[in-house]
Amino acid sequence: xxxxxxxxxxxxxxxxxxxxxxxxxGGLKSGASLEGIPVEMLPTMKVLWATGIFQMIKVTEVVxxxxxxxxxxxxxxxxxxxxxxxxxxxxxSRMTPDFLFMGFVISAFNIFLGYAYWDKYKKLFExx
Numbered sequence: 001x002x003x004x005x006x007x008x009x010x011x012x013x014x015x016x017x018x019x020x021x022x023x024x025x026g027g028l029k030s031g032a033s034l035e036g037i038p039v040e041m042l043p044t045m046k047v048l049w050a051t052g053i054f055q056m057i058k059v060t061e062v063v064x065x066x067x068x069x070x071x072x073x074x075x076x077x078x079x080x081x082x083x084x085x086x087x088x089x090x091x092x093s094r095m096t097p098d099f100l101f102m103g104f105v106i107s108a109f110n111i112f113l114g115y116a117y118w119d120k121y122k123k124l125f126e127x128x
Contacts, residue, residue, distance in 0.1 A: 012113065057087075
């Protein structure tokens with residue numbers, strides 16, 4: 001990766017990380033009240049909150065986002081966020097298609113980082 005690409009990867013990494021940090025903090029701050037959640041998603045979000053899955057997702061977003069912003073193991077942080085991005089697309093496509101665009105944006109950032117860090121992921125896909 002040449003210098004120009006390195007800068008672009010850094011910009012995408014920081015933007016994606018900052019978005020995930022703010023999303024995670026906002027989700028944790030809203031608490032069990034779930035204010036700002038679309039009406040269609042309220043029953044699902046209440047179940048996720050009551051079981052603790054929602055908090056786990058939001059803490060993962062904050063930690064992985066901070067890892068991306070600071071540059072601490074960014075390839076690992078992108079792997080942590082991949083299932084969350086897929087989940088956002090699936091949930092939004094089924095319940096609130098109006099918010100699907102944001103799922104595609106964060107997934108595009110994650111896919112780009114996966115491409116940028118592919119050298120670190122190659123060994124995961126090798127057969128022995």
